[in-house]
Amino acid sequence: MSNKKLENRLAEKWIKNLKLQVKEAGEHINIFKIHGHKYQRRGISDWLACYNGRFIAIEFKIEYEIVDDYQNEFLNLTILSKGTAIVIRFIKTGSSSYQGQELLTLKKNDITVMWPY
Secondary structure, X not given: OOHHHHHHHXXXXXXXXXXXXXXXXXXXXXXXXXXXXXXXXXXXXXXXXXXXXXXXXEEEEEOOOOOOHHHHHHHHHHHHOOOEEXXXXXXXXXXXXXXXXXXXXXXXXXXXXXXXX
């Protein structure tokens, strides 16, 4: 399975779990997948959401994949606009891919989550 297919499959599971947790808490979230198009601005996050009036940009990555310059710019602009930028990084259980490596260079208030699979 390609990394992109694996990333999409794991992201769908993660989003489904998030929606379930929000629903169980009696809350609502508006969240949707962004499908890239040749006329679309580069770097827009994989998923966009609104929760309690807050804009959230969610980027998914598999293990060693980096956040490219366009994605990093979009996430930083989200933070500067008082939104929330989240990078969910799926790490294979038992992987030592990140020992001593910086994951990404977002500004303060970013969230990076390591998620085993």
